[in-house]
Amino acid sequence: MTGHEKxxxxxxxxxxxxxxxxxxxxxxxxxxxxxxxxxxxxxxxPVVYDVLRNPxxxxxxxxxxxRPSVTSRTIxxxxxxxxxxxxxxx
Numbered sequence: 001m002t003g004h005e006k007x008x009x010x011x012x013x014x015x016x017x018x019x020x021x022x023x024x025x026x027x028x029x030x031x032x033x034x035x036x037x038x039x040x041x042x043x044x045x046p047v048v049y050d051v052l053r054n055p056x057x058x059x060x061x062x063x064x065x066x067r068p069s070v071t072s073r074t075i076x077x078x079x080x081x082x083x084x085x086x087x088x089x090x
Contacts, residue, residue: 003083011041049084 001009013026016037026034055063055075063070079085 002088004086004088007045007083008038008041011045012037015040045084046086049079049086052079052084 012034016024016026016029016034053076055072060070060072060075063075080087082088
């Protein structure tokens with residue numbers, strides 16, 4: 001399983017846990033339902049990627065306050081290397 005697939009699975013399980021409030025364990029629900037949660041994760045993660053890939057001035061300022069050497073390009077490079085990047089699905 002790739003890093004991206006692991007991320008999709010983790011987000012899908014988190015959505016399930018939130019929606020089911022622990023009434024059913026992930027491994028005990030039918031695969032077609034698990035796939036629905038994976039589909040939700042596949043829809044949500046590109047939005048998160050876009051937000052992080054294009055940091056706002058506020059995000060850059062916060063990063064600079066935390067570590068003055070951080071630049072927007074540093075943030076973007078980290079996000080590009082993460083499992084959030086759709087190009088890292090292989």
